Amino acid sequence: xxxxxxxxxxxxxxxxxxxxxxxxxxxxxxxxxxxxxxxxxxxxxxxxxxxxxxxxxxxxxxxxxxxxxxxxxxxxxxxxxxxxxxxxxxxxxxxxxxxxxxxxxxxxxxxxxxxxxxxxxxxxxxxxxxxxxxxxxxxxxxxxxxxxxxxxxxxxxxxxxxxxxxxxxxxxxxxxxxxxxxxxxxxxxxxxxxxxxxxx
Numbered sequence: 264x265x266x267x268x269x270x271x272x273x274x275x276x277x278x279x280x281x282x283x284x285x286x287x288x289x290x291x292x293x294x295x296x297x298x299x300x301x302x303x304x305x306x307x308x309x310x311x312x313x314x315x316x317x318x319x320x321x322x323x324x325x326x327x328x329x330x331x332x333x334x335x336x337x338x339x340x341x342x343x344x345x346x347x348x349x350x351x352x353x354x355x356x357x358x359x360x361x362x363x364x365x366x367x368x369x370x371x372x373x374x375x376x377x378x379x380x381x382x383x384x385x386x387x388x389x390x391x392x393x394x395x396x397x398x399x400x401x402x403x404x405x406x407x408x409x410x411x412x413x414x415x416x417x418x419x420x421x422x423x424x425x426x427x428x429x430x431x432x433x434x435x436x437x438x439x440x441x442x443x444x445x446x447x448x449x450x451x452x453x454x455x456x457x458x459x460x461x462x463x
Contacts, residue, residue: 296423303416328389362447
């Protein structure tokens with residue numbers, strides 16, 4: 264048996280150093296960031312669910328004061344129904360069409376609620392109702408929570424997608440996590456990209 268030379272020991276030491284360096288070089292980033300995306304997505308869904316649960320009470324309260332605003336109330340009820348009835352596929356975060364449909368339904372509900380709140384301005388008795396004021400406050404708080412949850416989700420997806428698309432994350436994905444897919448992200452609806460018109 265041949266004795267190990269200094270050169271052999273140096274090669275072994277170099278190989279061990281490379282293995283140790285690689286093990287601390289982002290090998291766990293992909294599953295860690297994927298879990299962050301999943302957690303942030305759950306929070307988005309929780310806040311949207313909270314909003315959907317407020318809608319029936321809000322509609323009933325407004326209906327008592329503004330019965331002839333049926334079109335606006337119908338829009339809100341229909342938008343909520345679309346949100347509530349949508350079946351989310353397991354792959355929604357990596358399925359562009361399903362994600363786009365989810366966002367469109369949620370945007371439609373948000374838009375219908377905004378129109379409803381503008382309509383309320385015509386009814387001073389409704390605006391003074393304690394029940395309505397409480398619901399309006401809860402809805403405003405929920406909209407703020409939705410904005411924060413979406414922001415956190417957007418950041419988590421950005422970090423995750425960047426990891427999958429840059430080195431060394433691309434290598435780790437190819438080598439250890441081939442099932443990892445880029446995640447979908449929220450976009451700003453075109454209607455919201457238009458600057459508001461101000462008239463004096």
